[in-house]
Amino acid sequence: MKKYNVCMVGIGAVGTEIVRLLRKRNFPMAKLTAFARSERTEMIDGLPVEVKVATGPESFRGYDFAFFAGTEGAKGASKTLGWEAASVGCTVIDNGDDFRMDPRVPLCIPEINPEALRANQNFVSNPNCSTAIALMPLYALHKEAGIKRIVCCTYQAVSGAGAAAIRELADETRAWAAGEPMPEHKVFPAQIAFNVVAQIGSESKDMPGYTSEEVKLGRETRKILGDDSIQVVSTCVRVPVFNSHSEALHVEFHRPLSPERAREILSHTPGVKVLDDLAASEFPTPIAATGHYDAFVGRIRKDPTVENGLSLFVSGDNIWKGAAQNAIQIAEKMIEMGLK
Ligand SMILES: NC(=O)c1ccc[n+]([C@@H]2O[C@H](COP(=O)([O-])OP(=O)(O)OC[C@H]3O[C@@H](n4cnc5c(N)ncnc54)[C@H](OP(=O)(O)O)[C@@H]3O)[C@@H](O)[C@H]2O)c1
Known part of the structure; x- marks a missing residue:
């Protein structure tokens, strides 16, 4: 089975659960890297996750999926790095609100509207938790x-x-x-x-x-x-x-x-x-x-x-269906539909 290089941006409440659920759901991962605002190693359930600082599109080259779980707004992770990651072929799955209503971006709950993923331009939004x-x-x-x-x-x-x-x-x-x-x-x-x-x-x-x-x-x-x-x-x-x-x-x-x-x-x-x-x-x-x-x-x-x-x-x-789980289900659905 093909394995995917995965990274995430943000390792707070949502980012931590993304790591847990990727492991729990046996997501076919070759490599996992986290990006945040400072370099360090985070321990999640006793296992280390390497945290780096992303500086531009090159940081995302070679990754298949990037789960964005940073802050929102003009200086937030998605606005500053999201489309740069998408430009080098990495599919961004964004937990924030910045691009949910953007006509270029599918807003997807895989059980409900998986077909919306076919129109993705390497950028998909996760809905608000409520x-x-x-x-x-x-x-x-x-x-x-x-x-x-x-x-x-x-x-x-x-x-x-x-x-x-x-x-x-x-x-x-x-x-x-x-x-x-x-x-x-x-x-x-x-x-x-x-x-x-x-x-x-x-x-x-x-x-x-x-x-x-x-x-x-x-x-x-x-x-x-x-x-x-x-x-x-x-x-x-x-x-x-x-x-x-x-x-x-x-x-x-x-x-x-x-x-x-x-x-x-x-x-x-x-x-x-x-x-x-x-x-x-x-x-x-x-x-x-x-x-x-x-x-x-x-x-x-x-x-x-x-x-x-x-x-x-x-x-x-x-944090699960309202964020981390739905984001991972989007990636799983894209693989199942042959979009990745
Ligand atoms: N919590 C929920 O239930 C929920 C549900 C749906 C959507 N969301 C959305 O998911 C996103 C993350 O939420 P959260 O609750 O996990 O927030 P959080 O606990 O405050 O964590 C934010 C993380 O993002 C990192 N970060 C912030 N700005 C960054 C930047 N410019 N570049 C790189 N990393 C950056 C922080 O890095 P450092 O660790 O280095 O400070 C931190 O690890 C938000 O957009 C939120 O609206 C949350």
């Missing part, structure tokens, strides 16, 4: 009954904001337990321990009053499902959970869809696990979803306030 987790159950229901509108409320884990955010929740919790003064919050706009914070990202210029995270959910859903008519409105909230995002989804369909039929469809949908027995207190939780490939879905019920409405609750590992 989009990926919501769409895992929704795509199958969309095929059945056609989604008209989604109202989404998220309960997002701190790991979604990176390694420094995980430390911030741990430090605040430790200070509270020791009866010490609360440390100054640096990553989140308010104390996150024992609190909920209704701001993820900055205020959107396109949709004043909404945050960048809330806008991403709508536009990425339309691009991935290939349907510009789907309306999405959301409130994205950070909660004091270390890992795995949860979302309450209230969905209006074009055609009728009963909870029983939805449950039956979802029980056969790849990448989805149904946990839905309210009487037995069985429903998805972020703790249960952590470390699983599937998105967990439950609380499937009729929404009696609209025609053809269904409500459901989903929890999924934002």
Whole structure:
């Protein structure tokens, strides 16, 4: 079997899980290198990963895949190095938001729109973590009954904001337990321990009053499902959970869809696990979803306030399916489709 030279840019919360999952999934790797802002050796699960600093296109020559998990924005890794890596034949799979809506770039969840990969120009984007987790159950229901509108409320884990955010929740919790003064919050706009914070990202210029995270959910859903008519409105909230995002989804369909039929469809949908027995207190939780490939879905019920409405609750590992796992699945799918 052919083996591939793999590199990654960024070795924080997502980058570390990319390394773990490449090993766990036995990705056919000949070589693995990490690039970050300083040279060093990182130990991940007792095995060393060599970390270098990428300086330009030449750093990526000879690599088949580059998983980008650095920071976003003008000075971020994807904007400064992404297309340079692509220019020397290395396929970039980018976890950030910089190019998700770029018409040159497929935005892919392999279970949903693998065919989008055929148009890749050595650059593919991974969706936002909340989009990926919501769409895992929704795509199958969309095929059945056609989604008209989604109202989404998220309960997002701190790991979604990176390694420094995980430390911030741990430090605040430790200070509270020791009866010490609360440390100054640096990553989140308010104390996150024992609190909920209704701001993820900055205020959107396109949709004043909404945050960048809330806008991403709508536009990425339309691009991935290939349907510009789907309306999405959301409130994205950070909660004091270390890992795995949860979302309450209230969905209006074009055609009728009963909870029983939805449950039956979802029980056969790849990448989805149904946990839905309210009487037995069985429903998805972020703790249960952590470390699983599937998105967990439950609380499937009729929404009696609209025609053809269904409500459901989903929890999924934002670092796995919401980032590292989906990125690796894209590479695996490209190999399977003969694109690499
Ligand atoms: N966390 C999630 O659930 C999630 C989900 C979906 C997408 N994402 C996206 O994935 C990306 C990474 O997120 P994260 O949570 O892993 O962040 P993180 O924990 O803060 O780690 C960032 C890593 O990127 C490296 N880096 C930053 N700027 C760089 C540059 N210009 N060149 C090379 N390396 C650079 C850092 O290097 P040093 O170690 O040397 O400082 C660090 O290793 C972000 O774009 C984020 O939006 C995250």
